[in-house]
Amino acid sequence: MVDSLKKPAFDEIRPGVKAPAKDTILTPRFYTTDFEEMAQMDISPNEDELQAILEEFRTDYNRHHFVRDDEFEQSWDHIDGETRRLFVEFLERSCTAEFSGFLLYKELSRRLKDKSPVLAECFALMSRDEARHAGFLNKAMSDFKLSLDLGFLTKNKKYTFFKPKFIFYATYLSEKIGYWRYITIYRHLEANPEHRIYPIFRFFENWCQDENRHGDFFDAIMKSQPQMLNDWRAKLWSRFFLLSVFATMYLNDIQRSGFYACIGLDARDYDIHVIRKTNETAGRVFPLVLDVEHPEFFSRLDTCTENNVKLAEIASSNTPKFLQFFQKLPLYLSTAWQLLRLYLMKPIEVTSMEGVVR
Numbered sequence: 543m544v545d546s547l548k549k550p551a552f553d554e555i556r557p558g559v560k561a562p563a564k565d566t567i568l569t570p571r572f573y574t575t576d577f578e579e580m581a582q583m584d585i586s587p588n589e590d591e592l593q594a595i596l597e598e599f600r601t602d603y604n605r606h607h608f609v610r611d612d613e614f615e616q617s618w619d620h621i622d623g624e625t626r627r628l629f630v631e632f633l634e635r636s637c638t639a640e641f642s643g644f645l646l647y648k649e650l651s652r653r654l655k656d657k658s659p660v661l662a663e664c665f666a667l668m669s670r671d672e673a674r675h676a677g678f679l680n681k682a683m684s685d686f687k688l689s690l691d692l693g694f695l696t697k698n699k700k701y702t703f704f705k706p707k708f709i710f711y712a713t714y715l716s717e718k719i720g721y722w723r724y725i726t727i728y729r730h731l732e733a734n735p736e737h738r739i740y741p742i743f744r745f746f747e748n749w750c751q752d753e754n755r756h757g758d759f760f761d762a763i764m765k766s767q768p769q770m771l772n773d774w775r776a777k778l779w780s781r782f783f784l785l786s787v788f789a790t791m792y793l794n795d796i797q798r799s800g801f802y803a804c805i806g807l808d809a810r811d812y813d814i815h816v817i818r819k820t821n822e823t824a825g826r827v828f829p830l831v832l833d834v835e836h837p838e839f840f841s842r843l844d845t846c847t848e849n850n851v852k853l854a855e856i857a858s859s860n861t862p863k864f865l866q867f868f869q870k871l872p873l874y875l876s877t878a879w880q881l882l883r884l885y886l887m888k889p890i891e892v893t894s895m896e897g898v899v900r
Contacts, residue, residue, distance in 0.1 A: 552630065554688075560634065560688045560689065569635070571642065572695075573701065573703075574646070575705065577653035580661070580706045583661075583763075585766040588765045589766070592763070595755065595762055596667075604674070604748050604749075607745065608675070608677075608678045613744075614741055618685045618686060618740070624800060630683065630688060631798065631801070637690055640676040641690075643672040647668045651665035661763075678745070682742050707770045707779075710767075711779060714757055717754070719791065727743060727812075728750065730806065730807060739804060771827065771828070771829055776829055780824075781830065781889055787820075788817045788820070792846075795812065795813050796809050796810060817834055830891050830892055831892065833887055833890050843880070850877075857870075
């Protein structure tokens with residue numbers, strides 16, 4: 543008899559293939575864009591930097607890195623119960639996010655091949671990296687007797703349309719926050735190896751360098767399109783995407799604090815560190831950054847996480863759905879108000895940060 547307390551049940555679309563997590567505002571998204579508009583971009587103002595980045599991509603520093611070694615070849619049944627559920631969820635979310643990048647970059651490389659060869663090759667080589675990451679994560683899931691059907695995801699997951707400049711804002715921040723997430727976990731576990739409960743974490747140092755190079759590519763693209771960075775609209779959108787990325791990560795991670803606890807991290811402290819570092823990094827390209835040192839910044843995000851907990855409790859209760867709506871409404875309004883207050887909080891102009899040691 544299977545002990546359900548030790549082996550959590552997962553929904554499967556067929557034996558061994560996990561059903562994708564339901565789409566919510568916090569789950570990883572798949573994106574599409576205006577390919578013709580991107581093909582018409584003039585990258586000549588910063589083509590030298592883009593060519594240099596392309597050479598780095600061609601070098602392919604990690605071509606021999608993502609190879610499973612003997613440490614993987616064992617039973618992982620001792621990771622059980624809630625820890626197993628959280629770990630599988632972490633692998634699934636990470637794999638879905640990496641696969642999302644692969645699909646977008648692969649399609650961009652195909653659509654731009656005859657119109658913007660430098661960008662097309664950059665996107666093709668980034669899609670190679672993302673495919674490796676997604677494949678490595680999906681193979682890790684198989685150690686827990688599950689996997690994702692990536693073909694099924696491709697056909698059945700909803701795609702969100704973003705104009706090219708919004709794709710650049712979002713993917714730049716996604717890659718840079720990915721760098722800080724991976725390197726922070728890697729350094730923590732390097733200093734505290736007793737918490738490295740699974741060998742995938744040993745690969746995070748090289749892994750995050752892929753994320754960093756991808757972020758540098760989007761940095762260079764945006765600098766080749768100064769209209770994306772130098773007007774009042776750019777300031778408003780910079781604030782919007784910074785807050786969106788930070789709030790999404792914070793709400794997700796606090797909700798899954800048990801995962802971080804099992805590798806010896808406090809989820810809130812971890813997120814505060816990653817947000818501060820990503821905010822600093824964004825100041826190298828965005829015209830402004832958020833004032834994450836303001837005493838209200840994280841306290842307002844904490845209120846949002848508390849609302850999330852209450853919303854989950856209401857959703858899992860036996861209260862009729864129409865009554866749940868009225869119970870949830872004040873919490874939705876509270877979260878919207880907190881996020882609006884954060885958006886309206888006075889940002890930090892990048893020029894005011896010049897000369898600051900970071």
